[in-house]
Amino acid sequence: MDRVRPSHRPWLAALLVVLGLFGSQRLDASPRPVVVDTRVELAAVANRLAGFEEFSAPGIADYDAAVETHFQRYQDHPVVQLLRALRQQHGIGYSDTVALALAATPHRWQSQQPLALWLRDTSSNWTLDTAQAYLEAMAAFERDTDAAAFFHAQQRFYRRVEAELGPGLQGWPDVAWFEQTLGPQPGLRLQIIAGLLHGRGNYGPRLRGSDGSVQMYAVLGVPEVPPGEANAWPFAAMQRLLVHEFAHSWVNPWVDGQAATLQPAATTLLGATAERMAIQAYGSWQALAYETLVRAVTRGYFQDNGDSASVALLSQEDAARGFGWVPAATDQLRGGARGGRWLNAGTAGAMAALLEAQVAQLQARAAAGVTSVSVARQVPAAGDTQVDSALAQLELYFDRPMGSGVGIFGDRHPTFTGAPRWDADRRVLRLPVALQPSREYVIELNSPSMPGGFAGKDGTVLPAQVWRFRTRALPAH
Template sequence: MKHLYLFLLCAMSMSLYAQTILLEKPKVDERVELLSIVFRMAGAEEYSSDGFKLYTDKIYKHFAPYKNHPISAFIQKQRETVGTGYDAVMKMAVHISPAPEFRPLVTFTDNLPERWGKKQAEEFLTLLRQYYKDTKCDAFFVQNRELYRESERLFMPVFNELDTQWYKDFYGKDPKEKFNIILGLGNGGGNYGPDLVYPDGRREVFAIMGTWAPDSVSMPQYGKDIFPTLVHEFNHSFVNYLNEMHKAKLKKSGSSIFGFVEAQMREQAYANWKTMLDEALVRAAVIKYMKDHKYSKEALDTETGIQLNRGFIWIEELVAKLEEYSANRKKYLTLESYMPELIRFYDNISKDFGTLKAAYDKRKPKVAGIVGFKNNAQDVNPNLKQLQVMFDRPLLGKGYSVNLGDKGRDFFPDIKKITYSADRKTVFFEVLLQPGKEYEMVLTGRSFKSEDGIGMDDYPIKFKTALK
């Protein structure tokens, strides 16, 4: 009985601790679904993915008759004037009460929720209430209730594997927030980490996970590969305030680094140096989580390569600093106490960031040439059956990534097959060409990477075939 008592006591302690991190199981939130639906129907590109086609087909079938609802025109104008999109949409979702009231959970201001504006946010909620009523949205949610419950069930294995204790151990502080995992079934590949701070200081943190299906028409499959994203979103709760505390000391170095990578950061909706530094530390902490949980070298290289390719070219050095922090926890009880070292780190790398960037650029694979003709040639043999693109080094050789050119699909070559040479330094494109026709395609670094996971810069290939 004594052993049973101790076992139950331990189990209860673990359960109570887990509840300080994640108070509820993963769920579908109708506020998140509705916000993604209205932005989808208003033409917002970031909410238009059909990755989970089984579900998005249902959305279009139900809501297409209301495409010209007044809320669509409002959203389009809002996006043009203040850029409301991406995470701002999900921030609004968690700042309002459930249907049908949709009342603000906190007092709205011109800066809360972000990128809305007080007057516009209030007008949006008036339109949202009307949209909910006009479109019989409650019926749509009832019709899809089983699909929501099944998606939640499919996510449970991931939920059960998440090591919440790591956050306390690594950051050295007890989380005081309520954590929530929300499945954004209509969000495609978009993942967001908004928070909600109540007037009394209570704070809720949300990991809103995008959803797609393996073959687009079946149910989503949530695997271990989404762990970095899930860990990422919750890291924000422990990271963002640190950079905010030391904003004045980080501004000079952060602004300098942002100048080198601004284009890539803005493509990801990271519009300033502070957001960039938040994201960098969050992403480095994800890699540290993976290291601490003995992920394979391949998985670590893949995650590191993803961050390098996103413009965080100092990520390896930043991870090394987090390793230094972990190795000296008697001196640094919390990551907060280690922040002076990170400030010095950024001061140092910002002084010679151009050299760091040049070294990274050298690691990118580059096209060495095209067999049989030069890029932009105007007299390519239309009987050519194979384009051979040579690189200056072996590629990773896993998958391929080819985008349309500026002129669109009508100018994209008819590619039958893509393969690699034995040494992975040449990519073969089996093609069917037409005489007297212009062609364009763009090789990208999404899959065309070096052996250590560094993606190439976009490389447009343009040519015209000769007449017969």
């Protein structure tokens, strides 16, 4: 699960490697490897009306406008009020509503399997009572908003999106590589879903059948497309995330089965990296272990396929997200393979030792005074609510000399009027802007899910953070 939001400025294009949105494909030959699912769309509409930031980024402008025209009048619907309460009381958001929507029957919004069984097999913030209340409210929302008419009117657009995405993802992933490297997994099926209201967010929910089969979904967001322009799909990035999501189906159950060996080391490493991991919602030892192994497998996949460009991008992303030990983990998996299989009886012990070694390295760095990059000062200051809209330049002061990378993300940052400029010793970055009065700006410095960004010359990385300020109103005349 990637909690990311877009940034689209011409001068940023040369500075940022935009990782785009992701998808996967069914193992059984499907005539439509990518679909638009109205359950996912309607859940996202409700989330937008509830003000969930992760579903509020601009996407395909013409479609966004159609959604707003049809649904904006329902911003006080009971399901919207319920979602706001669930967000505050239970932390519902991101993948939670996506996963439950796909576990529900179309239109009727009833769970396809007993909710208690689904909850037991799903990592989410739902409880039995809140999940049932949400499904009932969504059924009423679909009926009350006449959503069927809206979706019917959008069918031609949906088919066009499916047709554009399908060819670029045909043949992905290489199933034979996974089966040879990680072992066969009968009963696994995959389906890509285009999440047209998800910004750059992507999610990988799973639904286990009564026969033990697993339906895996890769719900991919979309890049921002201005009004009237053609859709542009970042297929290489989609393919990288497809492999990543696919690997979870092997790694997660293996990690769960090796908990006794992995938990102590992963728990200790989580404690040493808690702040960095919490930003990315990796708040458990299992999540840290899943991501370590999945990233190691993904790196190995592209190494074996001779895609050095993807390996380099993955390395940047892993480092930016605080998983600098992934290359060593890939080497360990490859070197410890038995019968060609990376996940074997000896893998857990070797991975535990590797994670323990990372803790020792982090402790040594801390003892030597090597810390993460920090922002010493911002102009305007974070939280300032009286910023003059005539201010033409933002400033970031760093605690050490910086490298050349710039990591600015988000869909609520100011309009940038020129390229960023470093001072002579590369400790101060100045950003030319045009501000509007009475507006809140939110600038994301580095992203936990995007490669590159702000890093010191000493190789340390600025932890992802938010810079928020508000301009004051113009004086009344």
